[in-house]
Amino acid sequence: xxxxxxxxxxxxxxxxxxxxxxxxxxxxxxxxxxxxxxxxxxxxxxxxxxxxxxxxxxxxxxxxxxxxxxxxxxxxxxxxxxxxxxxxxxxxxxxxxxxxxxxxxxxxxxxxxxxxxxxxxxxxxxxxxxxxxxxxxxxxxxxxxxxxxxxxxxxxxxxxxxxxxxxxxxxxxxxxxxxxxxxxxxxxxxxxxxxxxxxxxxxxxxxxxxxxxxxxxxxxxxxxxxxxxxxxxxxxxxxxxxxxxxxxxxxxxxxxxxxxxxxxxxxxxxxxxxxxxxxxxxxxxxxxxxxxxxxxxxxxxxxxxxxxxxxxxxxxxxxxxxxxxxxxxxxxxxxxxxxxxxxxxxxxxxxxxxxxxxxxxxxxxxxxxxxxxxxxxxxxxxxxxxxxxxxxxxxxxxxxxxxxxxxxxxxxxxxxxxxxxxxxxxxxxxxxxxxxxxxxxxxxxxxxxxxxxxxxxxxxxxxxxxxxxxxxxxxxxxxxxxxxxxxxxxxxxxxxxxxxxxxxxxxxxxxxxxxxxxxxxxxxxxxxxxxxxxxxxxxxxxxxxxxxxxxxxxxxxxxxxxxxxxxxxxxxxxxxxxxxxxxxxxxxxxxxxxxxxxxxxxxxxxxxxxxxxxxx
Amino acid sequence: xxxxxxxxxxxxxxxxxxxxxxxxxxxxxxxxxxxxxxxxxxxxxxxxxxxxxxxxxxxxxxxxxxxxxxxxxxxxxxxxxxxxxxxxxxxxxxxxxxxxxxxxxxxxxxxxxxxxxxxxxxxxxxxxxxxxxxxxxxxxxxxxxxxxxxxxxxxxxxxxxxxxxxxxxxxxxxxxxxxxxxxxxxxxxxxxxxxxxxxxxxxxxxxxxxxxxxxxxxxxxxxxxxxxxxxxxxxxxxxxxxxxxxxxxxxxxxxxxxxxxxxx
Numbered sequence: 103x104x105x106x107x108x109x110x111x112x113x114x115x116x117x118x119x120x121x122x123x124x125x126x127x128x129x130x131x132x133x134x135x136x137x138x139x140x141x142x143x144x145x146x147x148x149x150x151x152x153x154x155x156x157x158x159x160x161x162x163x164x165x166x167x168x169x170x171x172x173x174x175x176x177x178x179x180x181x182x183x184x185x186x187x188x189x190x191x192x193x194x195x196x197x198x199x200x201x202x203x204x205x206x207x208x209x210x211x212x213x214x215x216x217x218x219x220x221x222x223x224x225x226x227x228x229x230x231x232x233x234x235x236x237x238x239x240x241x242x243x244x245x246x247x248x249x250x251x252x253x254x255x256x257x258x259x260x261x262x263x264x265x266x267x268x269x270x271x272x273x274x275x276x277x278x279x280x281x282x283x284x285x286x287x288x289x290x291x292x293x294x295x296x297x298x299x300x301x302x303x304x305x306x307x308x309x310x311x312x313x314x315x316x317x318x319x320x321x322x323x324x325x326x327x328x329x330x331x332x333x334x335x336x337x338x339x340x341x342x343x344x345x346x347x348x349x350x351x352x353x354x355x356x357x358x359x360x361x362x363x364x365x366x367x368x369x370x371x372x373x374x375x376x377x378x379x380x381x382x383x384x385x386x387x388x389x390x391x392x393x394x395x396x397x398x399x400x401x402x403x404x405x406x407x408x409x410x411x412x413x414x415x416x417x418x419x420x421x422x423x424x425x426x427x428x429x430x431x432x433x434x435x436x437x438x439x440x441x442x443x444x445x446x447x448x449x450x451x452x453x454x455x456x457x458x459x460x461x462x463x464x465x466x467x468x469x470x471x472x473x474x475x476x477x478x479x480x481x482x483x484x485x486x487x488x489x490x491x492x493x494x495x496x497x498x499x500x501x502x503x504x505x506x507x508x509x510x511x512x513x514x515x516x517x518x519x520x521x522x523x524x525x526x527x528x529x530x531x532x533x534x535x536x537x538x539x540x541x542x543x544x545x546x547x548x549x550x551x552x553x554x555x556x557x558x559x560x561x562x563x564x565x566x567x568x569x570x571x572x573x574x575x576x577x578x579x580x581x582x583x584x585x586x587x588x589x590x591x592x593x594x595x596x597x598x599x600x601x602x603x604x605x606x607x608x609x610x611x612x613x614x615x616x617x618x619x620x621x622x623x624x625x626x627x628x629x630x631x632x633x634x635x636x637x638x639x640x641x642x643x644x645x646x647x648x649x650x651x652x653x654x655x656x657x658x659x660x661x662x663x664x665x666x667x668x669x670x671x672x673x674x675x676x677x678x679x680x681x682x683x684x685x686x687x688x689x690x691x692x693x694x695x696x697x698x699x700x701x702x703x704x705x706x707x708x709x710x711x712x713x714x715x716x717x718x
Numbered sequence: 719x720x721x722x723x724x725x726x727x728x729x730x731x732x733x734x735x736x737x738x739x740x741x742x743x744x745x746x747x748x749x750x751x752x753x754x755x756x757x758x759x760x761x762x763x764x765x766x767x768x769x770x771x772x773x774x775x776x777x778x779x780x781x782x783x784x785x786x787x788x789x790x791x792x793x794x795x796x797x798x799x800x801x802x803x804x805x806x807x808x809x810x811x812x813x814x815x816x817x818x819x820x821x822x823x824x825x826x827x828x829x830x831x832x833x834x835x836x837x838x839x840x841x842x843x844x845x846x847x848x849x850x851x852x853x854x855x856x857x858x859x860x861x862x863x864x865x866x867x868x869x870x871x872x873x874x875x876x877x878x879x880x881x882x883x884x885x886x887x888x889x890x891x892x893x894x895x896x897x898x899x900x901x902x903x904x905x906x907x908x909x910x911x912x913x914x915x916x917x918x919x920x921x922x923x924x925x926x927x928x929x930x931x932x933x934x935x936x937x938x939x940x941x942x943x944x945x946x947x948x949x950x951x952x953x954x955x956x957x958x959x960x961x962x963x964x965x966x967x968x969x970x971x972x973x974x975x976x977x978x979x980x981x982x
Contacts, residue, residue, distance in 0.1 A: 114981070114982065400893040400894070400900065401893065401894045402891060402892060402893065402894065403892055403894055405894065442891050443889070443890075443891025443899075443900070443901045443903060446979065446982055447982055450982055479894040479895075480894060480895055498905065499903075499905045499906070500976070500977045500979060501903070501977070501979075502889070502903045502905065597755035597756050597757060597759075597761065598755065598756045599754070599755060599756065600754040600755055600756055600758065602756060639753065640751055640753045640762075640764035640766075641753070641761075641764070642762065642764070667756040667757075668756070668757075685894060686766075687765055687766060687767055687768075687892075688765060688768075688892075688895065688896070688897050689764065689765055690764045690765055690766065
C-alpha cells in the first residue's frame with residue numbers, strides 16, 4: 103500500500119491496475135505499474151548489462167565551458183562512452199539549469215559520442231519535448247551517422263492519432279501527451295528476430311521490424327533540431343543484451359518515480375475499460391480519470407463566502423482613528439462550499455479528495471503545495487486557487503450525504519490595473535466605453551480614465567433618474583459615469599432590509615473608586631461611534647453582484663457615505679471591514695456586512711476638529 | 719364562448735407506457751417571498767426554491783407495475799410523463815395507494831413531484847381517431863379475486879377490505895445556478911396497510927404486533943397482476959359495533975422500509 107493510501111481514512115482505495123474495470127468515483131493511486139522500482143545499477147537480481155547511464159544528479163555529470171554551457175555529458179558507467187559537443191560555437195552548446203533535473207538542447211545544439219554499439223539493447227530515455235512552434239519532426243536521438251536511419255523522432259499535434267513517435271520512417275501513435283509533459287520511451291532492440299519495440303510510459307506502441315545496422319551503431323547523437331525550442335533530457339539508461347518484462351517495468355518505474363509529477367490519486371469520471379491505454383496519463387485516459395474536483399462535483403445552494411480585512415487601526419482619541427492595511431492583500435476570503443445530495447460513493451471520493459489535498463505537488467522549491475483550483479459559485483471566479491481547511495460530513499439517510507468544506511483563497515485579493523478587486527467574476531463586469539450599450543439597473547461598469555479620481559467602478563442607477571428599467575444606449579456624454587447628468591452612481595445606494603437592529607455603545611470612561619462608587623467621564627469629543635450590521639436578504643444575482651462589487655472595491659478599509667435608516671436618516675461615513683454572502687437559491691442571495699463609523703473625512707486633507715497644535 | 723378541453727379517455731403515459739387513468743391532477747407552485755427594504759417599499763419577490771409541481775393520477779391496474787412506480791424500491795430515477803400532448807420530463811414518484819373493496823375494480827392512485835418549466839398551454843384535446851383507436855386493456859385488477867394473506871396476522875380471520883399506501887419523501891438537490899435538480903433522492907420510505915376484519919386476535923403491545931403479509935392483486939379471471947409484501951408492525955386496532963350490526967374491527971400495519979448499506 104502506498105503512503106498516499108495509508109494516509110487516508112478511507113478504505114478500498116488501491117493502486118491502479120490496468121487489468122481492472124473501474125466505475126465512476128472509483129479512486130486509484132496511479133504509479134505507472136504496480137511493481138517495484140529498481141535503480142539501474144542495482145545488481146541484486148543478477149547482472150543487468152548496464153553499459154550507459156546519463157543522469158543530471160550531480161554537477162560531476164557534466165563538462166562545461168566558462169559560460170556553464172554543456173560541453174560534455176559524462177556516463178555514470180565507467181569505461182563507457184560519453185557525449186560531447188565538438189562545435190566551437192558557444193551557441194551550439196546546451197544549457198544546464200542547476201535547479202532542474204535536465205539539460206536542454208534547443209535549435210542546433212547537439213551532444214554526440216561513441217562507444218554505444220550493441221546488436222541487442224534496451225534503451226530507456228526520460229525526456230520532455232517543449233511545445234514547438236510548428237509540429238514538424240524533431241529528433242530526440244539517432245544512432246549512427248546516417249541522415250535517415252537510426253532515428254527516434256517525435257512529431258504532430260499533441261493529440262491522439264496526431265502525435266507520433268517515429269523510428270526512421272515508421273510512425274507510431276503516441277498514447278500520452280508528447281509536449282510539455284515528461285515521457286519515458288523505452289526501445290527494446292532484439293537483433294535475433296530483427297524487432298525493435300517502442301514503449302511510451304510503459305505502454306507498447308508497436309514494433310519496428312526492419313531496422314538496419316544503423317541501430318547497432320556505437321555513435322549516439324542527441325538533439326540538433328534547428329529552429330525548435332528544445333528537448334529536455336533527464337536521463338538515459340542503456341543495457342546491452344536483453345531484459346525480461348519485469349525488469350523493464352522496474353527501470354521504467356524508477357524513472358517514473360524520479361521525474362513524474364502526475365502520480366497520486368485519480369478519480370474515475372466514467373466507467374473505465376481494461377487496458378493500459380486507459381491509464382490516467384494517456385490521451386484516452388484523460389476522458390476517464392481526473393484530478394480536477396470540478397469534473398466530479400458541483401456546488402450546491404447555501405454555499406457562502408466571507409471576507410475580512412486585515413487592518414491595524416490607530417486611534418487618536420476623540421473617536422478619530424485611521425486604519426493601516428497589512429500588506430497589499432488586505433482582504434482575507436474564505437468560502438464555505440457545500441456539496442449536497444451526494445451518494446455514498448461520491449462522498450467517499452470527495453472525502454478522499456479533501457484528505458489528499460496536502461499531497462498536491464509543490465508550486466516550486468521555495469513554495470508550499472498547490473491549492474485546489476475550484477469553480478466557485480455566482481458571482482465569484484471560476485478556477486480560483488483555494489486551500490481546503492476543514493470538512494464537515496453529515497448524512498440524514500442511506501446514500502444521501504452533505505459535505506461542507508471551508509476553503510481559503512490566498513492570492514485572489516490583489517491589486518491589478520482595475521484597482522483592488524477580488525474574486526468576482528470579471529466577465530460580468532464590463533468596461534464602459536462611448537459605444538457601450540444595454541444598461542440595466544444595478545449593472546456594474548469599470549470606467550477607465552487617466553484621472554485617478556474618475557477611474558473605477560460605477561453602478562447604473564438610471565432607473566432612479568427616470569430611465570425606467572434601463573437604456574439600450576450608447577449613452578449621451580452627459581449621462582456617462584462622469585457626465586453632468588449621470589445615470590451612474592459610486593455611492594452606496596443599496597437599500598438594506600426593512601428589519602434591522604442597531605445597537606450603540608456610548609464611548610465613556612469610568613473611574614472606579616474601590617469600595618465606594620464609580621464615576622463616569624466623557625472620553626473626549628464624539629462619543630457616539632456606530633458599529634452595526636446591515637443585511638440584504640433575498641437579493642437578485644444582479645443586485646448581489648453590485649453590492650459585493652461595491653464592498654470589494656472598498657477593500658475593507660476605504661470610506662464611503664451611508665445614510666442611516668429611519669429614524670436616524672443621517673448620512674455618516676463608514677468603512678466595511680467584513681461581510682458575508684450566501685447564495686441561497688437561484689436569484690436569491692443574502693449579504694450581511696459590518697459597517698463601522700469613521701469620523702475623519704475621506705478627503706486627502708483630513709482635519710481633526712479637536713487637533714491640538716503647538717505653537718512656539 | 720370559451721373553449722373547454724374535453725377528454726373522453728385520458729391519455730396518460732409514463733416512460734412511454736400506457737396507463738388507463740380516470741383522473742389526472744396537475745399543479746405548479748412557485749415559492750416566493752416579498753423583499754421589503756428599509757424605506758418601507760417592496761423591492762421584489764424572491765424565489766425561495768424551485769418551481770415544484772404536483773401531479774397525481776388515478777388509474778386502473780392493467781398489468782404488473784413497472785419498477786419506477788415501486789415507491790419503496792431503490793429506483794429513484796426521474797420519469798417522463800405524457801398527458802394531453804404535453805411532456806413532463808422530471809417526474810418523481812412519491813406515493814402509491816389503492817383500496818380493495820368487495821367486487822370493486824381496483825384503482826391505484828399515484829403522486830409525483832415534478833420540476834422545471836412546462837408548456838402547459840400546449841395541452842391538446844384528443845382527436846376522435848385517438849379515442850377510437852385506443853386499445854382496451856386485457857386485464858383489470860378487481861377485488862373479486864384479490865387477496866391479503868392472514869397467515870402472518872395472528873388472530874385475523876376474515877378480511878373484509880383493505881387498503882395500501884406506500885410513500886417516501888423526495889428531497890431535491892440542485893447545482894448552483896440551476897433550478898432543475900440533479901438528484902431527487904428517496905428518504906423515509908414506508909408502507910402502510912389498513913384493513914377491516916371480523917377479528918384481530920390479541921391486542922397490540924407497547925411495541926405493536928409483528929406482522930408479515932402479502933397483498934395480491936388479480937383480475938376477475940384470477941390472473942395475478944401485482945404482489946406487495948409488507949413486513950412490519952400492527953400499531954393500531956379499532957373495534958366498532960353498532961346496534962343490530964356485527965362487530966367490525968380495523969387495524970393499521972406500518973412498515974419502515976430500509977436499505978442495508980453495502981460496503982464501498
